[in-house]
Every structure is written in structure tokens, then in C-alpha cells.
Amino acid sequence: MAMTARQRARTSLYVQLGIFVAVLVALAITIDWATVRTAFFQFESLGGMFPTVITVGLKNTIFYTIISFFFALGLGLVLALMKLASFPPYRWIATGYIEFFRGVPALLVFITFGFGVPTAFPGTVWPTWLVVMVSLGLVAAAYIAETLRAGLQAVPRGQYEAARSLGMPGWRAMVTIIIPQAFKIVLPPLTNEFILVTKDTSLIFVLGLAVADYELTKFGRDGILQYGAGITPLVLAGAMYLIITLPLSQLARKFESRAAKAKR
Amino acid sequence: MSETIEEQFQAAGVVIDGLHKSYGPVEVLKGIDLEVAPGQVVCLIGPSGSGKSTLLRCVNLLEQPNGGSIDVGGYDVTDPDIDVDAMRRNVGMVFQQFNLFPHLTVLENCTVAQQKVLKRKKPDADRIAEKNLAKVGLGEFGDRYPDQLSGGQQQRVAIARALSMDPKLMLFDEPTSALDPETVGEVLSIMRNLAKDGMTMLVVTHEMAFARDVADRVVFMDDGVVVESGPAAQVIGDPQTPRMQDFLKRVLDPTHVEVDE
Numbered sequence: 001m002a003m004t005a006r007q008r009a010r011t012s013l014y015v016q017l018g019i020f021v022a023v024l025v026a027l028a029i030t031i032d033w034a035t036v037r038t039a040f041f042q043f044e045s046l047g048g049m050f051p052t053v054i055t056v057g058l059k060n061t062i063f064y065t066i067i068s069f070f071f072a073l074g075l076g077l078v079l080a081l082m083k084l085a086s087f088p089p090y091r092w093i094a095t096g097y098i099e100f101f102r103g104v105p106a107l108l109v110f111i112t113f114g115f116g117v118p119t120a121f122p123g124t125v126w127p128t129w130l131v132v133m134v135s136l137g138l139v140a141a142a143y144i145a146e147t148l149r150a151g152l153q154a155v156p157r158g159q160y161e162a163a164r165s166l167g168m169p170g171w172r173a174m175v176t177i178i179i180p181q182a183f184k185i186v187l188p189p190l191t192n193e194f195i196l197v198t199k200d201t202s203l204i205f206v207l208g209l210a211v212a213d214y215e216l217t218k219f220g221r222d223g224i225l226q227y228g229a230g231i232t233p234l235v236l237a238g239a240m241y242l243i244i245t246l247p248l249s250q251l252a253r254k255f256e257s258r259a260a261k262a263k264r
Numbered sequence: 265m266s267e268t269i270e271e272q273f274q275a276a277g278v279v280i281d282g283l284h285k286s287y288g289p290v291e292v293l294k295g296i297d298l299e300v301a302p303g304q305v306v307c308l309i310g311p312s313g314s315g316k317s318t319l320l321r322c323v324n325l326l327e328q329p330n331g332g333s334i335d336v337g338g339y340d341v342t343d344p345d346i347d348v349d350a351m352r353r354n355v356g357m358v359f360q361q362f363n364l365f366p367h368l369t370v371l372e373n374c375t376v377a378q379q380k381v382l383k384r385k386k387p388d389a390d391r392i393a394e395k396n397l398a399k400v401g402l403g404e405f406g407d408r409y410p411d412q413l414s415g416g417q418q419q420r421v422a423i424a425r426a427l428s429m430d431p432k433l434m435l436f437d438e439p440t441s442a443l444d445p446e447t448v449g450e451v452l453s454i455m456r457n458l459a460k461d462g463m464t465m466l467v468v469t470h471e472m473a474f475a476r477d478v479a480d481r482v483v484f485m486d487d488g489v490v491v492e493s494g495p496a497a498q499v500i501g502d503p504q505t506p507r508m509q510d511f512l513k514r515v516l517d518p519t520h521v522e523v524d525e
Contacts, residue, residue: 156361158363159363162365164326165324166429167352176380177376
């Protein structure tokens with residue numbers, strides 16, 4: 001039976017839709033909805049989590065994200081410039097750093113700084129924000145450095161030459177001409193990096209925390225034990241992350257389309 | 265310190281002596297001797313790959329020569345101890361691809377180096393930039409961004425940007441090669457005016473009419489050496505070497521080139 005290309009495409013579409021509907025129906029029949037509801041969506045029992053889950057949890061998540069991100073941005077810029085330096089040892093150090101911190105799990109870095117610093121320097125206790133800023137910042141800096149390096153290299157060589165031929169020293173050409181242009185290029189990937197940092201702040205749960213230092217995930221985990229509402233507190237925490245990350249994704253898309261338009 | 269350099273640059277000629285430049289095993293400049301007297305316009309012509317752009321870029325050290333010397337306004341730029349930035353403050357450069365700063369307005373393009381390098385106050389820098397933009401016929405365009413301008417307009421801004429540093433010498437690297445044909449004229453006429461004002465200019469170009477009319481001397485390069493040089497009328501009007509004759513034939517009458525099968 002011969003089919004035209006259009007008929008074949010339409011048949012294939014119907015088959016895909018059919019499979020999709022079949023999976024949905026199978027799930028709807030087999031899932032134990034009553035248990036799902038009490039385990040995941042028992043929001044009416046969570047009254048006790050408000051307003052602290054917002055005034056402390058959401059606030060701390062945002063606070064930790066911002067300090068870690070900007071620490072990482074500063075360090076990442078230094079690493080990116082080192083990676084582009086003509087002096088080879090700078091490049092080796094930057095490459096070694098980036099490979100190391102991209103290669104180890106962020107969780108291990110958290111544990112190292114959370115428990116390692118008091119062990120290595122007895123009597124020294126870092127406040128929670130400092131542990132978060134340093135551990136998360138060191139990891140994120142490795143990713144950000146690569147992003148920034150790509151951005152700096154995307155600025156045409158002629159821009160640097162024009163700046164230098166106007167008598168600007170190399171650092172001045174970087175600061176005034178190259179970095180502002182590179183920054184526009186890396187804005188979308190940097191926004192994504194910011195989203196990743198937001199989510200990674202959840203790793204603090206491995207540390208012992210004072211309640212005032214709790215962030216969203218810690219609130220969620222404690223809520224599981226406290227309210228007898230299954231893991232609904234974690235679902236709530238998840239929703240709060242989305243409140244932060246969805247507008248940022250939107251923003252990244254906007255930057256992207258603006259950059260695409262500028263290129264034309 | 266910088267004042268002595270300024271003084272040295274009062275009369276900026278260029279004396280190039282035995283210049284060599286290689287990229288790895290490839291020798292691009294094979295011993296170039298060339299002189300531009302203060303106030304003179306010298307045009308460098310020749311086939312692509314002949315090394316003329318490399319030579320020009322050596323003069324303000326965008327390329328590092330491997331041998332020989334370049335004296336700019338009595339200032340030995342090949343001396344490893346010189347203050348490269350101080351030298352470049354006095355040497356304007358115009359690129360084939362304009363290289364305007366796209367994140368700055370036309371006016372800011374012309375003021376940024378004045379403020380950051382020469383430490384001029386903003387009102388002074390603005391005034392000087394506006395004067396030079398008016399000189400290139402773009403006095404009304406200060407608020408625009410480079411991507412809102414045509415190629416010819418962008419190149420004129422690039423010239424105004426260089427002039428705003430009060431250079432004693434201007435280098436032009438094929439300034440009209442990236443332009444639409446109808447905008448070539450506006451850029452050339454500005455360069456003509458500059459030459460009339462007595463600016464010392466070293467110009468890499470394929471515009472034979474410009475070289476013939478404006479240049480005091482024309483230098484024909486091929487394969488990394490100077491093949492022929494002299495007054496424009498002589499080199500272009502009465503070429504002596506077969507290579508120059510062949511080159512001119514191809515440039516002036518591109519439809520009559522015989523292609524080797």
C-alpha cells in the first residue's frame with residue numbers, strides 16, 4: 001500500500017498521540033491517588049511553616065545564591081583572564097583549578113569546608129554564609145570562568161587592536177572595551193549559571209544549621225518530620241525554587257533574543 | 265616624561281631600515297627600507313600577500329618586527345625599552361574593518377581614549393570629538409551607535425576617532441577595501457583633505473587614482489620586498505619593472521587579465 005509523504009507524516013503523528021494517551025491512561029488507572037494526595041499534596045497541614053519558610057527560608061536561599069554567585073563571578077573573571085594570559089604558568093594554574101572544581105561534586109566541597117575548616121584550624125568556626133559562599137563560589141567559579149573566557153574570545157581581535165592603537169594599555173583596553181562587550185555576550189549563559197547556583201544552595205543541608213540559617217530545602221526536610229504531611233513540605237520548597245528560577249529563565253531568554261537581534 | 269615624547273613627535277616622519285618580519289618559517293618582510301618625510305603622504309601598493317599591511321602594522325607595533333629598525337618622529341619604536349603606549353598616542357590608525365567600539369556611541373568612540381588615555385576633561389574631549397566629527401561631515405551623528413551607520417560613515421567616524429588624539433602620523437590599512445563602492449569616495453575625499461592639511465600619512469591602498477593624485481610617493485611592494493618606489497606620477501604613470509607593469513595592468517583593467525590554463 002503506497003502512501004504519500006504527507007499521509008505517512010500524518011499517520012506517524014496519530015501513532016505518537018496514541019502512545020502518549022495510552023501512557024497517561026495507564027498511569028491514571030494504576031496510581032494510588034489517595035496516597036499520592038496525602039504524601040505529596042497535603043498543603044492544608046503546613047500552616048505552621050508560614051511565614052518563616054518565606055521570611056527565613058526563601059530569603060536565605062536568595063541571600064546565599066547572591067553572595068556565592070558574585071564571589072564566583074569575581075573569581076571566575078580572574079581565572080578567565082589567567083586562562084587567556086600569555087604567561088604560561090597562569091594558564092596552567094587556571095586550567096588546573098577549572099578541571100579540579102568541575103570534576104568534584106559540589107557536595108564534597110561543602111563537606112570539606114563545613115567540617116574541614118574547624119578541624120584544620122581548631123577554634124575557627126566559619127559562619128554558615130561564609131561556608132556557603134566559599135564552597136559554592138569555588139565550584140561555580142570554575143564554570144563561570146569557562147563561560148567568561150568564551151565571551152572574551154568572542155569579542156573580535158580588532159577591538160583590542162583598535163583600543164591599543166589609541167594608546168590604551170592592555171588592562172585599560174580590557175576594562176573599557178573588551179569586558180563590557182564580552183559581558184553582553186555571556187549574559188544568557190551567566191543567568192543559567194545563576195539558576196544552577198540557586199539550586200545548589202540546597203546542599204547546605206549536610207551542615208548542622210541554626211534555624212536562622214535555614215534555607216528552603218532544609219525547611220522542607222525538617223517539615224517532613226514535623227507536620228506528618230508526607231513529603232509535601234519538599235513539594236512546597238520545590239515550588240519556591242521555581243518562583244526564583246522561572247522568572248530568571250524568562251530573563252535569560254530575553255537576553256538571548258536581544259543578543260540575536262543585535263547580531264542580525 | 266610624556267612631554268618629551270610629545271616634543272619628539274612634533275615632526276613625525278617615519279624611517280624604516282632593513283625591516284624583517286617572519287611568521288614561523290614564512291618570511292613576510294624581507295628587508296624593507298622606506299622613508300616618509302614629515303607632512304608627506306606615502307601610498308603602499310601591491311598584490312595581496314605582498315606584506316604591505318604587515319609593514320604598516322609594524323610601525324605601531326601591532327606586529328613585532330624580527331629585525332631592522334623603525335624610527336617614528338625620532339623615536340625608535342623597535343627599542344624594547346620604549347613606552348609603546350606613549351608612542352601609540354601619537355600615531356593614529358585606521359583599519360580595514362573600522363573596528364569602532366559597538367557598545368559606545370559615535371561621540372563616545374571619539375572621546376573614550378581622550379579621557380582614559382590623555383586624561384582630558386569630558387567637556388574638552390567632547391568639544392574636540394565634535395570638531396573632528398564635523399570635519400568628517402558627521403557632526404550630527406554623535407548620539408548614534410556604529411551599527412546604525414553605513415560602512416562609509418563608520419570609517420569616517422574611525423578617522424575622527426583617530427584624529428581626536430591629535431596624532432602626528434596617520435596609518436591607513438586598506439581603509440576603503442571593506443566599503444560598498446558608492447561610499448568609497450566620501451572616505452577618500454576626507455583623506456584627501458587630511459593630506460592637504462599637512463598630515464603625515466602612510467596608506468596601504470588599492471585605490472590607484474587616490475595614490476596618483478594624493479601621494480607624494482608611491483611604494484610598490486611584492487613578495488616582501490620593495491620593488492619600485494618614487495613620485496606617484498613616475499611609479500604609476502611610467503612603471504619600470506615588469507612586476508609593477510603586470511600589477512598595474514591587472515588593477516586598472518581587470519577584465520583583460522589572461523588566465524593561465
